[in-house]
Each structure stands twice: as C-alpha cells, then as structure tokens.
Amino acid sequence: MPPSANDPFDSSEGSHSLRGPIDAPSLYDFRDVFERLEPLATGTVNDPVDPTTVTISLADGIGSAGSARLDVRWATNNDNNIHYIDSEGRNLRWDLHPHDFRRPTDDSHFHPPPNAASTADDVEPSCIELTEVKLVARAVHTCWRLAYDSGGVDEINAVESPP
Amino acid sequence: MPTDRPTDINEQVEREWVEETTPFERVREIIKQTYEPQPVSQLAERARTSENTARKHLRLLEDDGFVVETATSGTRGACYKRSNESLILEQAHRIRSEVDATTLAARVAAMQQTLRDYREEFASDSPEDAVVSNVDIDPETVRAWQTTRRNLNFARVALAVSNAEQDLQASQVS
Numbered sequence: 001m002p003p004s005a006n007d008p009f010d011s012s013e014g015s016h017s018l019r020g021p022i023d024a025p026s027l028y029d030f031r032d033v034f035e036r037l038e039p040l041a042t043g044t045v046n047d048p049v050d051p052t053t054v055t056i057s058l059a060d061g062i063g064s065a066g067s068a069r070l071d072v073r074w075a076t077n078n079d080n081n082i083h084y085i086d087s088e089g090r091n092l093r094w095d096l097h098p099h100d101f102r103r104p105t106d107d108s109h110f111h112p113p114p115n116a117a118s119t120a121d122d123v124e125p126s127c128i129e130l131t132e133v134k135l136v137a138r139a140v141h142t143c144w145r146l147a148y149d150s151g152g153v154d155e156i157n158a159v160e161s162p163p
Numbered sequence: 164m165p166t167d168r169p170t171d172i173n174e175q176v177e178r179e180w181v182e183e184t185t186p187f188e189r190v191r192e193i194i195k196q197t198y199e200p201q202p203v204s205q206l207a208e209r210a211r212t213s214e215n216t217a218r219k220h221l222r223l224l225e226d227d228g229f230v231v232e233t234a235t236s237g238t239r240g241a242c243y244k245r246s247n248e249s250l251i252l253e254q255a256h257r258i259r260s261e262v263d264a265t266t267l268a269a270r271v272a273a274m275q276q277t278l279r280d281y282r283e284e285f286a287s288d289s290p291e292d293a294v295v296s297n298v299d300i301d302p303e304t305v306r307a308w309q310t311t312r313r314n315l316n317f318a319r320v321a322l323a324v325s326n327a328e329q330d331l332q333a334s335q336v337s
Contacts, residue, residue: 017302021309024254024317026196048261049270050314052307075306076198076313129173132193132209138176158172 026074033137200242254317
C-alpha cells in the first residue's frame with residue numbers, strides 16, 4: 001500500500017527517507033521510555049500487527065499551545081524521524097538519515113519550527129548525537145521539558161547549554 | 164558557552180542512564196536492537212562499561228538465548244548480535260497480547276495479499292530486486308514493503324503459536 005494521505009511524514013522528500021524497514025520493538029521502546037519519564041505523555045503504536053509509527057500525545061503544549069504530539073518512525077539501522085507538532089500548528093523534526101543538505105555533514109539534522117523547514121539554509125545540526133533508541137527517547141524528553149518549562153519552542157533543539 | 168556541536172543534552176542523558184541502570188541492564192538494552200554482529204569492544208563502549216564486564220553479561224545473555232555469538236573475524240575477537248529466535252518469539256508474544264486469534268488470522272492473510280500486490284505491481288520478488296532492476300518505485304514504497312514483510316514474519320509466528328495452542332488444548336481434553 002502506498003503511504004496514506006494523512007502520513008505525518010513528508011513523502012515528497014524521497015531522497016531523505018529512512019533506509020530499511022521500520023523496527024517494531026524500537027517503537028514500543030520509545031513509547032515505554034517516554035511514558036515513564038513524562039506524566040503528560042500517552043503513547044500509541046499505530047498498529048500492533050504491522051506497526052509503522054508511534055505517536056506520543058502530550059496533554060499540554062509549549063507556551064500557548066494546549067496540546068502536542070510526537071510522531072516517531074524508527075528503522076532497524078537506527079535511522080529515525082521524530083516529528084513534533086502542536087495545537088497551534090507549529091512543526092519541527094529531529095532526523096537521523098542520509099540527506100542532500102549542504103550542512104550538517106553527518107546524518108543527524110534538525111528541521112526547525114514553525115514549519116519543520118526543509119530548505120537548505122534552514123536545516124540545522126541536531127542537538128541529539130545519541131543513536132540508541134532509549135537514549136534518544138530520553139534526549140527528546142529532555143529537550144521537550146526544557147522547552148515546555150521555558151515556554152518557547154524556538155530553543156527546543158537544545159544546541160546551547162541548558163541553564 | 165555555545166559551540167557548533169555541543170554535547171550537554173547528550174552528556175546529561177548518558178549520565179542519567181548510567182546512574183539509573185546496572186551494567187547488565189545497559190548491555191541487554193543495547194544488544195536488544197543490535198541486528199548486525201558487533202565486536203565486544205564496541206558493545207562495551209555503547210553500554211558504557213568495560214570489555215570484561217560486557218563479555219561476562221553477553222555470555223549470560225547467550226545462555227538465555229537472548230543473543231548469539233557469531234563467527235569471529237580476525238583480530239576483532241568475539242562478535243555478538245541479538246538472537247533472531249528471541250526477537251521473533253518476543254514480538255509474537257507481544258502481538259498475541261494485543262490481538263485476538265481471529266483478527267490475527269485475517270491480518271496475516273491481508274498482509275500476505277499486500278506483499279503479493281507489491282510483487283505484481285513492481286514485477287519483482289522483493290523490494291531489493293525492485294530497486295536493483297530500476298523499476299519506478301519510490302523509497303517510501305520500498306520501506307513500506309520492507310516493513311510489512313518484516314512485520315509479517317512476527318505475525319505469522321504469533322498466529323502459528325495461537326493455532327498450536329488451540330490444537331494442543333483440544334487434544335488434551337479429548
């Protein structure tokens with residue numbers, strides 16, 4: 001089946017895809033870690049038999065947003081997309097996969113808010129250098145909590161020292 | 164002080180992980196998704212423990228069937244990876260805890276049909292063949308095909324266990 005129209009991931013980015021199949025156990029591990037760390041979070045794997053995505057619903061959003069969610073895809077080789085969208089329509093995405101952007105030069109990169117921009121000038125280095133799924137889940141949670149507590153989404157890719 | 168590639172978040176996360184887990188838990192956690200063999204030295208580094216400690220725990224995990232030791236290659240020493248059997252049984256167990264047997268049978272049939280449709284549409288036996296033979300297939304479709312094929316392996320075993328359990332039960336009562 002082709003990706004459905006409501007696929008949260010931009011399938012037009014053909015050259016920016018994850019390599020290889022989605023890893024079901026990683027989706028469940030990401031969910032378990034995030035739910036354990038975050039009282040506001042409820043995680044749902046989209047299909048128990050043929051899973052492709054885990055969605056973490058957050059019962060509150062950053063700043064004026066009333067809610068938010070993370071859509072996560074994770075491949076068997078640890079390529080991943082972690083897409084955040086809130087009730088105000090603000091989007092951002094941490095990615096780990098080969099890409100055509102001039103920078104950063106490694107596979108990890110960040111599509112900044114408010115639109116998870118994919119233009120070459122906008123794509124940034126990602127603050128997440130870890131690759132193990134449970135550690136990345138912890139790192140995303142740390143980023144989310146810093147942004148949530150500060151009330152601003154602009155600094156969520158925490159490439160500067162936290163206070 | 165801001166730098167191009169700062170490590171604060173990563174260092175903080177690693178520190179918390181090491182504080183909250185035992186070396187055994189970390190070795191088990193990192194080998195869980197290690198599907199390609201890796202040398203003990205690399206696994207130890209990923210688990211933030213010594214090679215000797217990692218080796219000891221990997222041997223215990225091998226006794227439990229969670230990992231397998233693979234053929235050693237030259238000077239790299241012993242390599243380990245997640246056991247496929249352990250992965251398949253774990254996922255089959257998870258599926259059975261979430262889906263009833265009737266639904267599962269229908270889903271397995273539908274996934275098998277999905278794979279047949281892919282093979283027919285792209286005139287290829289596998290997504291890898293389709294890529295090699297340069298048929299017009301986008302990367303998202305390749306990944307969707309690979310994903311359903313992989314998930315079907317788990318679902319088929321879940322269904323087989325369900326069926327075997329029913330047969331066993333029937334033969335025990337009669």
